[in-house]
Amino acid sequence: MSERAAAPLLALGLAGALAAGAMLGPYPLSPVDVAETLIGRPPDPQAAIVLWNIRLPRVVAAALIGAALAAAGAAYQTVFRNPLVAPDILGVSQGAGLGAVLGILLGLPVLAIQLMGFAFGIGTIALVMAIALALRGMGQVLVVVLCGMAVAAIAGAGISLVKLMADPDDQLPAITFWLMGSLAGIKQADVAAALPAIVAGLLPLIALRWRIGLLALGDDEARTLGVEAGRLRLLVILSATLVTAAAVSVAGVIGWVGLMVPHMARLITGPRFDRLLPVALAMGAALMVLVDAAARCIAQQEVPLGILTAVLGGPVFLWLLARGGRTWAE
């Protein structure tokens, strides 16, 4: 598919996914009901409550989080020049997870749990960076990634410890469910809380997309083209971390989206980051909205998003692999 033909299709796909997200859910609302409620003439007051307070915040949050994870994954894969990199490569998910499960263990209010998740996620990356700098300097990508793995393992051990200490009848199910990712409890206030961090992280990625793409060529090559690789890489890591931590802190750990969507987007755009980013943003948003709609419609019980994305992501990734890795070009 050519890129020119893909653009309108993508826009249409995203709009379709958003519309489907607004229509689908366990509360019986016909498409007409939804449309009437959207233009401010709800068929009954309850329809307005369900749509504005429950369903639309979820749709918006899903779109934001899907876009954020896909963009972070694409950015990391580019700057680390490695197709196997996901947004949580540096341990942000484990760090945020540790903060959130600690909050659940302490019985904190939901907003405090989210804040702790966010703060621990950012703190984890700060720690990784500090260690990497102390060891070798930020120049060596491999050192940064290995530091991230080690810190993530420690945070993972912390999560296991919290699980062990949690009340198995009460807190443990909540922790387990949180770690699998869900938007079941999302509300307007959560979207408002996560939005600034996600936008603040996405803006530098969008603004600097052309320069970021040069990092894929290697540091020396980038320097001859006038891009200071170390500093730019640091900025990308910080931005991608910010959006990932914000996403994880409201939605829990949702795997595979950040790894899979950039690869799907590359089928259309090829490896250039400046072209890849907008497509990844749109595909991530659409995919997440649809997955979340499925999560609330499949059963009376919420299906954790992490389960759905893994069931979806595993086969898609294998299919991409079977295509011979032609989508990734150095």
Added chain:
Amino acid sequence: MMPLRLTALMAGALAMGLAALTAAAETRTITDATGRQIEVPADPRRVFAAGPPAATLLYTLKPDAMVGWPRAPGAEDMPFLRPGTRDLPALGRLTGKGDTVNLEVLLTARPDLIVDYGTVNATYRDLARRVQAQTGTPYALIDGSLPTIPATLRTLGELLAETQRGETLAAYAEATFAGIDAILAAIPEDRRPTVYLARGPEGIETAARGSINAEIIDRVGGRNVVAAGPDGLATVSPEQVQAWAPEVIVTIDADFAAHVGTMPEWQGIPAVRDGRVYLAPAAPFGFIDSPPSVNRLIGLKWLAQKLYPEAAAPDIEAEVARFYTLFYGVTPDRAALAGLLGSGHPGE
């Protein structure tokens, strides 16, 4: 002639020591809920409860025999517990989802009997057999279902050499069930309210009809809106609760009870609109589950009063005081009762 009294004293002490020795050595054989023949002491003095349900049961029948708690009771539980049990160590639990007890710790507590109270299936039967073989301590597994509570109180009362107390408590349990049945006999199925059990600060954790966490809702005739699900806790979306439109919400989360009135996604639900969100008391043991043990008897009466205000006994405070005195050995004063039940009236 100093030695005479001393000798008498020594002889007495010796006799008592011998009696204690023979009592400890005296055993009898019983059959537990899994059909295993086990040899138990005639008068168990140190009993290890395998999990919170068993600990609650043991506490009500023979608190002096407890060697520890599965989890340490919290500060809010202390006023409602017998002084002698407040500082018992937290030893961990043997069964359930997280096996946290160390067998060496268990043996350090020198129990002469291990009691487990709850689900009877192949897993727990096997666990009982293995722990008994490993520790050399008799391990009795008792059926933890709600309808068998009177029988359980009698059986365990006898096993613990507290037959009279077991009989008293069993009679209370039977009267409780009979009282609920009398109320239900007058209220046709379709006039019983629909109920949603809300757990967690967001209220979106729940338990389905037939699960042990929501069993007492079924027993008092509440129509649990969560019809089918896994046997245990489930998470649902607020939109799903909106679709169910329950008439009553019962919660065990104080945070949720305090905020549901202002949470936008819960507005318009009949229970929230009509002020019928009820917070279940939780000290020293929960009214709904946590743990699913004999503590649910007072939960049944409390819930019946919430669901059928006209039909149920009006003075729930007196009833709670009576239950706490009888089962927990502590009579809460007026202030304690208000603290316990007052928080059970959000929005009133």
